[in-house]
Structures are given as C-alpha cells and as structure tokens.
Amino acid sequence: MKVDYLIVGAGFTGATLAERLAAAGKRVLVVDRRDHIGGNAYDEMDPHGVLVHRYGPHIFHTNSKKVFDYLSRFTEWRPYYHRVRAVVEGKEVPLPFSLATLRALFSPRLADRLEEKLIARFGYGARVPILRLREEEDPDLRFLADYVYKNVFEGYTLKQWGLRPEELSPSVTARVPVLVSHDTRYFQDAYQAMPKEGYTALFRRMLAHPNIKLLLQADWKEVEGEVKFARLVFTGPIDEFFGYLHGPLPYRSLRFRMELHPGPWAQEVGTVNYPNEHPYTRVTEFKHLTGQDYLPHSTLCYEYPEAYEPGRNEPYYPVPREENEERYRLYLEEAKKLKGVYFAGRLGDYRYYNMDQAVARALKLFEEIVHE
C-alpha cells in the first residue's frame, strides 16, 4: 500500500492528525495494534448495557476553546461536572481538598480559622500544591499541610506510583492541590462535558473520511517496510520505536476490575478515592459520567496500580522522574536524526497529557508538518 502519511496509533493524537491531514487532501493510513480505535479513551457498552471506559474513566475538561470547538465538530456534549470524594478517617469528603473538605473533617472553629488563614495567605480561589503548603511557617497551616499530606496524599501517591512523593518530579505533585474555595467540582476548567454518545462514537466520526484507512490488530513492526509512506507519525512508545537503544522508559500500569452493582446507584459521585485503605486507589461509577440514569443497575471500575511489564499490561503513565526525562532526551536526539518521522502523544512524547492536551499537541504538529 502507498499513502502520504502512515500514522501509528488511533488515540486522540493519531486520530486528530489523521482527520486534519485527510481534510487537507492527504491519503492516510492509521495503524493500531489493538482491535479498536480511540486509544485509551475507548469506551464500549458492557454486557449490562452500561457505557464503560475499558482503560479507566476519562473525563473531558479543557480551558482551550480551540480544542473544544474542534472536537465539537465530531460530537454533541452532555454537560458534566466531575465530583470526587476521598475516604479519610472513615468519612467521605470532597476532593480536591477544599474549604468544603475542611468543614467535613474538622470542628467548625478549626475550619473557620484555617479558612481565614488560607484566604489571607493565598487568596480565594488559589490552588496550592501540597508540597508548597508544607513550607509554611504558620502552625495551623503546617498542621493542615501535614494532615493532608498524611491522610490524602502520601498513601495515594505510594499506591499510585509505588514511589514516595519526594521521588517524583514536582510536576506530578503539583497536580494534587489544596483548593482555597468552596467549589466541590474536581476540575475548574471553562469547558467540562462528556461526548454525548461516548468517545468511540466521536472517534468514528473523526476517522470517517474517504482519505483515511484503518489497519487494526497490526503492530508498527509488522507493517514497517510493507507499507509505502512519505511520512510517518508515531504515537506509540518512542523507546520501543528505537528498539530500546537507550534502555526502556519506565511506565506505571493499572489493572481495572469492572463490577456490576445490582442497584441503580452505588456512589453519590463519579469517583471515590481510597488514599489509605484497600489495594485499589479509586472506584468510579460510570453512570455518573455517561448519564444513563435509566438503568436499574450500575457498573463500577476499581483501579489497581501495578508495575508495567511490556506484553503483560499497558504502559499508562510515564513515570515523572528526572532520570527518566534524561533518558527520554536521548531518544529525542535519535528522533531528530530522522527525516519525515514525527513523534507525538503520551507515549511518543513520554509525557502525561490529558485528552485536550493530546489534541492541542496534535493540532500544533499538524500546522508544523502540513506545509513541509
């Protein structure tokens, strides 16, 4: 086969590039080793008619009007604010840790005092990374920092990464803030919504272009040299592409356990986190996300973090440590030596992207390469 662009990976990165390039008149072949499109955002109906996310719950949120408008061409949206609670000292309290969480955990007097101090120090609406809060002098704020660190942050981080918080780069730990407001939404982005008929339907529409062909159940290694292409976009793992030349880039993996709940609802909110108990980090009830409130039963997803073992499970999260970043840069050097080969996406860039960031990155790359 001969195409203008061979794109490896049918997730948000690959699909966005395929759609843009096809619309620009290029002939595109998208290859994925899985038997479906959508990458990790793939959703499907389970045997009980619940729309589930096979690779863990995906909630769409973005501040980018550009990304939101772009995706709106391929889906209608269902408004949805994700809410998360954490079980702390036996109580279910709102996350991110906010002024509402203070009230749920502490005496009114202590909560009042902490609230005043937080607002005075950081301003209403601030997001204070927990490691930053720990540096405060004020004994009340130090107490709070230690409390959150011990009860919400430390256990979760250990479970999620198998590493202590200090062993991770601050880019991750900054993602766990104390929120100085009463907002109990998990995200504060300007656009928060779920694709009305799900992600897979969105991907189908993105890829439904006569210039796009889809080759599934096929690994890049199997088609390399067999398909002729002018350019290559690779959204798989960059270290795999180069035959692990500089050693493997570490990833964290997850095991998902889906469980049928016989009643209409199991949880009051989409996700409940367990920073301290259980081997799983969190439980998500998909119906909150999908709005299928007509179903008399429900499906829950338990997430068990585990080590990544190539071939046995999937590489989900690049492990954000300085040494890994350095190794990645060696691969980046290799990439620069190649002509007409582009790396992108969570695995290609070895970087944690939310879905909107993956799309933004792909749109930007498209602008760079389309006129080459």
Add this chain to the structure above:
Amino acid sequence: MKVDYLIVGAGFTGATLAERLAAAGKRVLVVDRRDHIGGNAYDEMDPHGVLVHRYGPHIFHTNSKKVFDYLSRFTEWRPYYHRVRAVVEGKEVPLPFSLATLRALFSPRLADRLEEKLIARFGYGARVPILRLREEEDPDLRFLADYVYKNVFEGYTLKQWGLRPEELSPSVTARVPVLVSHDTRYFQDAYQAMPKEGYTALFRRMLAHPNIKLLLQADWKEVEGEVKFARLVFTGPIDEFFGYLHGPLPYRSLRFRMELHPGPWAQEVGTVNYPNEHPYTRVTEFKHLTGQDYLPHSTLCYEYPEAYEPGRNEPYYPVPREENEERYRLYLEEAKKLKGVYFAGRLGDYRYYNMDQAVARALKLFEEIVHE
C-alpha cells in the same frame, strides 16, 4: 503488505474463513469498506443503550450441529425463540400461518374443519408452501390458500420485492409456508439462540488471532495491486469484481428506521409483519431478541424495502429470478478462469444465505482450499 490470504469482507463468510485460515497458520488480511466488522450481522448499542442490528434484525437459527458448535467457540448463547405476528384484517395473528392462526382468524367450526383437512392431507408438522396449497382441489383448502395468498403473502411479497409472487423463483415463495401444527415459533430449527453479548462481540473473538489483520474503510479496488497476497477470497458482489462485465446483478435493498419507544415494551413479540398496510413490511423490537428487559424504554426497527442503487444504499437480497441466475452463471464462468481467487457468501455467490448457511459454506470452502 504481504499475506497468504487477502479476504474481502468481514461478514460471517469472511470472518469464518479468516479464523480457520489463521488457525491453520496462514497470514490473513481482512479488508472491509465499512468501518466495522460483522457485515450485515453487525450490532451496536444505540444512544439509548439498546443493542440494535444496524442492517436489520438477525435471528440465529440452524439445524447444523457443526455450525452451532463452531460458533459456540466464540460466544455463549441466550436461548431465544423468535415469534412473529402479522396484522391481518386488523388482528395480530401468529406467523408462520399455522393451526394457531386458523383459530385466531376463523370461527371455531371452520378452523376445526381446516385443521382436520390439513392434517389428513399433509400430516401434522408439515410445511406447505403457499403456492403448493393453491393447487389443491378441496374447496376448503382452496379457500384457505386464497385467503393466505391474498391477506398474508401477496401484499408482503409485492412490498418486499416490488414484484408479484409469480415473477419470483419458487425458492423464495417456498420460504413462506402454511405450517400444519400448533407451533407458534417462527423457526423450527434444532438450535435457536442469540449470541449472549451480541454478534459484534462474537466477530471480535473470531478475528482476535495474531495472524489476522483488519483493514477497515478500504475498498477492494483501493488495495488491489497494493497488497501482495498468494490467494484471494472475495465475499463482495461478484459482478462488481468483474467490473459489471455481463451487466449488473439485481439486488433488493432496504431502509431501516429506528424509533425510540418511551415505554418498556411496544410489542408482544419480536416482529410484527404488515402484509397489507403501511409502506414498511415489518417492525422489530430488539429487546425481545437481546433480552435487555431491564430497560425502561425500547427501540423499534421499521423496514422499508426499496430498489437497490449502487452507492446510495446496500445490496441486501439477491433477486431470485431465473434471468438473474443465468447472468450470475456468466460471472461464475469468469471466476473459474482465475487461479487462487475464491468467491463466497451472499454477495459472492449471489444467493440468499442465512447466517448459518454462510458459515457452513465458508467452512466447506476452507476444507477445499486449505490444502491447495
């Protein structure tokens, strides 16, 4: 790309051959111009969580233990007896036209008499094609034959085919019998069941073999000459393959209209036929087929027969007329001139196959070609 077998079409014929050949160690590429596997048996969840058949209701039934055992490797089953009713003179009566239908339409006296005569003449359990019944001497049986012909058969056939019954070959008309029994099941086959998680899930498991790759949204014409293969199995339209050399083979097409029914059930049985009223031939309520009785709403499928126009709609039913059969034989002669190219399936053989027949045909073809 280089493969041992290129298989055009991912329906029951193509999937069965792909599975068998892959298991025999061949490298297989399955190509389909649609964006999904499963051919006309493809099912999917609609926006309301109802499992629907995009290309019309498909009920599995077979007398072949071999076919049933083979498919059982890829699915569990949900026992299901399809029941059909026809609206005749304003009443919903059981189909096929049986002894139960007599009772639903006629006075007990007339029904008794007809029942006795049918059993005496044909034996209990017989299936008498309606055109055969019309040849009877007995005035009661002639009355019955005319009644069924006028009220059940004629209008339906006209709508379905746009042709009078006499214009069709007897192979079709024989499929509309009078059933001399009280059995109100639509089929009398030994095996009647629906794949527990649907047809698409079954196809996924059939095709989930490392030797199989899937190329979707790609027409044979686009890959011809671009993919190297030792042998070709073509399950698309044979006339299209030969560039309509001997003129197009006629097909009948259908338009499906899906409609949400707000209540839990709309019909008492899976399908209701309308031989005389409405532009549609029948209405199917999928929940009867899929067993999703937990849903508070339901989805109905209305079938509107229409002329086949290549590019605008799909070729569903080969039109069973002698002249078409003759034209098909001209194509068969062309096919015989080719080496390593095999035609099969409803479109490749230009023959009405039920799903089980398509599988049986594919299993047989596999035996013929695997040792070549």
